[in-house]
Amino acid sequence: MSSWKDNIRKVVPYVPGEQPKIKNIVKLNTNECPYPPSPAVEKAIAEQSKNDLRKYPSITCGELKTALEKIYPVTDDMLFLGNGSDEVLALCFMTYFNSSKPVLFPDITYSFYDVWCDLYNIRYTRVPLDEGFKIRPEDYYGENGGIIIANPNAPTSIYMPLESITDILDHNRDVIVIIDEAYIDFGGISAVSLLEKYDNLVVVQTFSKSRALAGIRVGYAMANKELIAALEAVKNSFNSYTINSLSLAAATAAANDTVYWQDCCSKIKVTRERLIQQLDALGFDTLPSSANFIFTSNKNINAKELFEYLRKSGIIVRYFDKPRINDRLRITVGTDEETDKLIACIKSYLSK
Ligand SMILES: *Cc1c(COP(=O)(O)O)cnc(C)c1O
Secondary structure (H helix, E strand, C coil): CHHHHHHHHCCCCCCCCCCCCCCCEEEEECCCCCCCCHHHHHHHHHHHHCCCCCCCCCCCCCHHHHHHCCCCCCHHHHHEEHHHHHHHHHHHHHHHHCCCCCEEEECCCCCCCCHHHHCCCCCCCEEEECCCCCCCHHHHHCCCCEEEEEEECCCCCCCHHHHHHHHHHHHCCCCEEEEECCHHHCCCCCHHCCCCCCCCCEEEECCCCCCCHHHCCCEEECCCHHHHHHHHHHHHCCCCCCCCCCHHHHHHHHHCHHHHHHHHHHHHHHHHHHHHHHHHCCCCECCCCCCCEEECCCCCCCCHHHHHHHHHCCCEEECCCCCCCCEEEECCCCCCCHHHHHHHHHHHHHHC
């Protein structure tokens, strides 16, 4: 006998890092910024909440776009805003990856990419990173239905120079190439300067990491206006108001406070280098990081055991039980104080 159960769509979802409600925890598992957002954000939200929440939010998101146009070499028809870059990326997959050929992305990368492919029935091929966890541009020369690369990559933290992206673009003029730049502000150079030359390039960024606003859910795509119009049409077939007015106000304030933003990124970079040095001294092998997290291993330590020990001690990091990376931990760069606690805890584990 048939059942309503036959008609239910079954998917295997992406699993984000946990958000425990435990007090005094050192939370280094989801790459959030350890510092609060710009003080201008709180003011903007308070101000906005006095204005008309009765009404739908702005359709054009004009103020936020204006703020972003001051930072990036784009015009407002080259900008698309969404409810976190996860939503922007999901809509990009739906809009740009409609070939019968497989989409390419690294074997080790953001684990949402294959989830979206499965959701939309997009074929894909995972391209192995080299032994040093680097992307080899020549592996992306073959026929494909599109390419998505996180740069810096996650969870490896490794940045691929713009020449390599140019190389991939030069060999792929007939498909869309998406560069997911969630971590670009912590050490890389954005591919946004390549938009002028490549009409098949899409650059995606977020307010969640470097601008300390994971809670407001705002992300954006930058591309030529034809690609952006296609993305808008798909979004408007789904939900016209993906960003609420409070989030719009918050993101606009954060985007306008470039001094605070740059300062935050610099502090995180300094702490990151300190953390890597301290781990070096304890025999860890950490990949070169251009992100606000590190990816580290120690051949004398079982990563899962250390992960569990840290967790019991109130320090949460990320462990992926997956081939090639199950001997590593991904650790978000926190404040200096959090870093000291982490190092002390690792030392106590080592002296057990
Ligand atoms: C964090 C992250 C995102 C998504 O961030 P949002 O909070 O949805 O903007 C996208 N890509 C990568 C690689 C990330 O690590």
